[in-house]
Amino acid sequence: MLNGACLLLFVTALLAPKARAQVSEAARHFDQGNQHYEQGAYQNALVAYEQALASGYTGGALYYNMGNAYYRLDELGQAIRHYEKARRFIPDDPQLLHNLEIARSRINAPFSMLPTPIWVRWWKRYVVGTGALGFFIVGLVFYGIAAVLIGRRIWTGTRNPWHRRALSASLILGVLLLGTALGASLDRRLDRQAVVIVDQVTLRNAPQNDAPPELDLHEGVLLDVLGQQNDWIEVRLPNGVTGWIEADTAADV
Amino acid sequence: MPTRSHIGLAFGLATLLLFVDFGTKSAIAQAISVQALVNETTVGTEEAVSYTLEIKGASFSDVETPEPPETEGLVLLQALPSTQRNISFVNGVMEQSVAFQWSYRPVREGTVRILGATVTAKSKTYQTNAIRIKVVPQAQRSQRRSPTRSLFPDPFARSRDRSDDDEVQTQSSVSDRDIFIRAIPSARTAYQNEQVMIEYLLFFRNFIQPRHSRLADSWDAEGFWREELDVEARPMPRSTVENGLRYNSIVLKRVAVFPTRIGTLNIDPLRIETEVFAPRSPGDPLNRFFSLRNPYETIERASRPVTIEARALPDGAPESFQGAVGQFEMKAQISRTEVDVGEPVQVTLRISGTGNLAMLQAPLLNAPGIFEAYEPEVNTVIESGGRRVRGTKTFTYLLVPRSNGTFEVPPIEFAYFDPAGGRYRTLRADPMTISVTGTATTPLATSATAAGLPVDDIARPLTTQADWRRLDRTPLYGSLWTYVALLFPLLLIGLTYAFRRHATRLATDPAFMRNRRAHPLVRKHLKHATTLLQQDHPRAFYEELERAVLGFIGNRLNIAELGLTHAQLDDRLADTGLWPATREELQRLLETCDAARFAPNRPSHTQMEASLDQARGLIVTLDAAFSQQAEEAASA
Numbered sequence: 001m002l003n004g005a006c007l008l009l010f011v012t013a014l015l016a017p018k019a020r021a022q023v024s025e026a027a028r029h030f031d032q033g034n035q036h037y038e039q040g041a042y043q044n045a046l047v048a049y050e051q052a053l054a055s056g057y058t059g060g061a062l063y064y065n066m067g068n069a070y071y072r073l074d075e076l077g078q079a080i081r082h083y084e085k086a087r088r089f090i091p092d093d094p095q096l097l098h099n100l101e102i103a104r105s106r107i108n109a110p111f112s113m114l115p116t117p118i119w120v121r122w123w124k125r126y127v128v129g130t131g132a133l134g135f136f137i138v139g140l141v142f143y144g145i146a147a148v149l150i151g152r153r154i155w156t157g158t159r160n161p162w163h164r165r166a167l168s169a170s171l172i173l174g175v176l177l178l179g180t181a182l183g184a185s186l187d188r189r190l191d192r193q194a195v196v197i198v199d200q201v202t203l204r205n206a207p208q209n210d211a212p213p214e215l216d217l218h219e220g221v222l223l224d225v226l227g228q229q230n231d232w233i234e235v236r237l238p239n240g241v242t243g244w245i246e247a248d249t250a251a252d253v
Numbered sequence: 254m255p256t257r258s259h260i261g262l263a264f265g266l267a268t269l270l271l272f273v274d275f276g277t278k279s280a281i282a283q284a285i286s287v288q289a290l291v292n293e294t295t296v297g298t299e300e301a302v303s304y305t306l307e308i309k310g311a312s313f314s315d316v317e318t319p320e321p322p323e324t325e326g327l328v329l330l331q332a333l334p335s336t337q338r339n340i341s342f343v344n345g346v347m348e349q350s351v352a353f354q355w356s357y358r359p360v361r362e363g364t365v366r367i368l369g370a371t372v373t374a375k376s377k378t379y380q381t382n383a384i385r386i387k388v389v390p391q392a393q394r395s396q397r398r399s400p401t402r403s404l405f406p407d408p409f410a411r412s413r414d415r416s417d418d419d420e421v422q423t424q425s426s427v428s429d430r431d432i433f434i435r436a437i438p439s440a441r442t443a444y445q446n447e448q449v450m451i452e453y454l455l456f457f458r459n460f461i462q463p464r465h466s467r468l469a470d471s472w473d474a475e476g477f478w479r480e481e482l483d484v485e486a487r488p489m490p491r492s493t494v495e496n497g498l499r500y501n502s503i504v505l506k507r508v509a510v511f512p513t514r515i516g517t518l519n520i521d522p523l524r525i526e527t528e529v530f531a532p533r534s535p536g537d538p539l540n541r542f543f544s545l546r547n548p549y550e551t552i553e554r555a556s557r558p559v560t561i562e563a564r565a566l567p568d569g570a571p572e573s574f575q576g577a578v579g580q581f582e583m584k585a586q587i588s589r590t591e592v593d594v595g596e597p598v599q600v601t602l603r604i605s606g607t608g609n610l611a612m613l614q615a616p617l618l619n620a621p622g623i624f625e626a627y628e629p630e631v632n633t634v635i636e637s638g639g640r641r642v643r644g645t646k647t648f649t650y651l652l653v654p655r656s657n658g659t660f661e662v663p664p665i666e667f668a669y670f671d672p673a674g675g676r677y678r679t680l681r682a683d684p685m686t687i688s689v690t691g692t693a694t695t696p697l698a699t700s701a702t703a704a705g706l707p708v709d710d711i712a713r714p715l716t717t718q719a720d721w722r723r724l725d726r727t728p729l730y731g732s733l734w735t736y737v738a739l740l741f742p743l744l745l746i747g748l749t750y751a752f753r754r755h756a757t758r759l760a761t762d763p764a765f766m767r768n769r770r771a772h773p774l775v776r777k778h779l780k781h782a783t784t785l786l787q788q789d790h791p792r793a794f795y796e797e798l799e800r801a802v803l804g805f806i807g808n809r810l811n812i813a814e815l816g817l818t819h820a821q822l823d824d825r826l827a828d829t830g831l832w833p834a835t836r837e838e839l840q841r842l843l844e845t846c847d848a849a850r851f852a853p854n855r856p857s858h859t860q861m862e863a864s865l866d867q868a869r870g871l872i873v874t875l876d877a878a879f880s881q882q883a884e885e886a887a888s889a
Contacts, residue, residue, distance in 0.1 A: 026718075027721070034716060037714050040657075041658070042655070042656040043656040043657065043658040053724065056724050056725060057722065057724060058721070059718040059719070061718040061719070065714040068711055072655065072656070073623045073655065074625065074655070095706065095712040095713075095715070098702075098712050099711040099712055132728075133729060136729055140738055143739070143742060146742075147742030147743070147745060150746050151746055151749040154749050154750050154753055155753055178739065182729060182735075184729075185728045186728075
């Protein structure tokens with residue numbers, strides 16, 4: 001056990017300088033992108049931001065700034081897509097919410113929004129937004145306490161009421177928090193979204209070019225992706241209407 | 254019966270009339286042409302038909318006198334033809350012609366025919382077409398013509414006909430056959446949006462002079478987009494022969510139509526009103542000057558409606574196809590390839606050719622997103638002077654770059670359907686590279702919200718990135734460490750339980766405890782025996798050897814081995830079912846140990862080593878036997 005911990009520390013110590021170098025590389029490109037942006041060279045700013053991503057690191061501010069650059073280049077689909085990406089890191093940032101609203105006000109999306117259940121909103125805001133790892137670590141602590149208490153009970157045969165209460169509480173908290181953490185982690189994978197990035201695309205009721213058209217979607221519309229079949233993706237509109245569009249007309253958030 | 258001089262005068266006056274009326278120029282008489290003409294295609298039973306063979310471009314000596322043509326329902330009145338030769342100079346070019354004329358009389362009513370005639374001129378043979386003639390009862394013809402009227406004008410006929418004038422004043426003196434409109438479409442079937450040219454020709458006999466023609470009714474072509482083509486304001490009549498009668502024709506209207514939908518589409522007839530000069534004796538120029546009544550009368554004529562079958566375009570249209578049908582060329586130009594941010598760039602696309610130019614839509618220009626693209630300015634120039642609509646449509650796209658860099662405008666594609674080839678064609682302009690220099694200024698927001706955010710504009714970029722996260726980080730649910738962390742406490746709990754249970758059993762189960770201790774103890778005794786062997790203490794060696802073997806048996810079988818004689822031990826082992834050979838070997842070893850301990854002679858070192866090996870082998874054999882027995886007991 002002790003040897004394993006030592007090995008982990010040793011590997012971490014070896015890798016830490018490399019990780020620090022990659023982060024500073026990403027930060028350097030990020031700053032370069034900001035400079036280009038200030039000069040109005042939005043295309044060059046995007047190139048620098050992409051280089052920051054290529055160094056292997058990302059963050060809410062990076063996606064937010066990319067959204068700004070795309071907005072200035074009048075690519076509203078890509079702008080909204082990157083704002084949505086940023087929202088997964090900094091969901092409550094007032095500047096992000098403002099810019100997203102401004103970008104959305106410029107797109108052609110005459111859809112009524114289906115009301116979102118309150119528990120879904122709560123889940124997205126406080127659980128998915130916080131991140132799975134925090135819940136997992138806290139849950140693991142309670143889980144460990146419960147394991148120690150069980151071990152003590154086995155070893156010593158202790159059966160007093162306080163021991164039992166402490167064991168129950170830590171076990172319930174541990175299982176709940178760990179389940180929440182795994183759920184939040186899976187949510188990122190299952191909750192696939194995409195944004196229309198072409199001027200106009202026709203929503204059809206089957207994944208074929210000659211399938212009857214449902215309606216036309218315009219650039220910047222946020223869609224839930226329900227499935228994929230060859231070059232087509234099945235999507236759900238904000239108003240609940242579902243259909244198929246060609247996969248290359250939308251980009252994943 | 255007209256004489257030769259009479260015929261010559263008539264030809265001369267006819268030629269003169271042609272010059273005076275229309276100012277036309279006769280064709281240069283180089284090639285020989287043969288035409289068959291009659292004076293009327295509708296005659297009474299008592300009227301004669303004059304049949305004339307006119308050979309242009311040949312002198313009298315070049316032509317062999319032809320045989321009169323065969324007939325159906327007519328008889329020849331004279332075997333020898335009247336002949337006429339004519340020479341004229343037009344623009345310094347000599348034109349000569351020869352005419353042979355016969356007279357026929359009908360022998361029955363109904364449709365009769367004069368069959369084709371054969372003419373040999375300059376050793377070449379020419380064949381004319383048959384002419385159909387309608388023979389009606391003479392009573393129907395009495396008001397119209399004297400029975401013996403011939404093709405050629407009679408200068409004195411006018412006075413003869415005067416008495417008839419009052420009778421026919423209320424009736425038109427020209428028939429539908431004398432003047433009519435013919436609509437000639439270039440095609441009867443066409444693809445949707447394909448160009449079809451329709452020409453409306455006014456045919457009139459050469460003794461009729463139309464003037465002041467005007468449209469009598471509206472003309473429409475529903476289901477078509479149409480483009481008027483130019484016709485001459487003062488048209489030059491063209492001489493033509495229709496069913497043996499000579500006509501002049503002029504173009505009234507020329508229009509290009511493009512079916513906008515599929516199916517059978519009708520085009521209205523063209524209806525005109527015109528004043529015509531029709532002398533009672535056709536061809537008599539004196540009639541014009543000496544007639545006491547207004548020689549012009551107003552008549553109305555209409556063409557037949559035109560029907561066009563419009564069919565759908567074939568499948569397989571390219572993506573860039575927007576309905577263009579015809580033959581086109583495309584040229585693309587860019588005003589400049591190096592600009593500053595904010596300066597406009599013009600991309601000009603010229604599409605020229607024949608087809609539905611006015612309906613062409615602007616091809617898509619997929620400019621990179623950094624360009625602000627405006628709706629193209631469209632300029633259409635249609636050339637309607639020819640027989641087909643052709644022209645040039647120019648699309649001028651305006652692009653304004655908002656950022657610097659080098660950008661490529663993808664090739665502009667224009668697809669059209671070529672009806673001649675029956676397939677779609679795609680024209681593709683070369684890609685254009687635009688280099689943009691300079692910097693753009695960020696638009697300044699005019700006002701801000703209470704939170705300091707700009708109104709109607711996005712907020713500034715963030716300058717710091719608080720936490721950098723790895724892009725390739727494995728999600729929690731997919732990480733091995735997640736499951737290791739979850740299973741590790743469970744494993745510890747399990748180990749704790751197992752260890753606790755083991756300790757309890759050792760404390761409460763002597764047999765289990767002795768069995769667990771058998772192996773360590775025997776190893777300890779044998780190790781001690783080996784030490785005694787090396788130190789050469791035979792007695793102590795054999796005591797230790799005996800203790801090892803008996804202790805192992807006692808621990809494994811949970812019996813008090815110290816109080817047993819060799820015989821009692823053997824019995825107990827026999828009860829456990831131990832093999833006799835093993836028991837015998839055990840007895841031999843125990844006896845050896847006893848003998849060595851109490852014998853006066855010291856055993857040799859070799860004997861001691863042999864006893865140690867024997868004891869080791871025996872313990873292995875006993876262990877295997879006891880384990881087998883325990884397994885059999887457990888399974889039973």
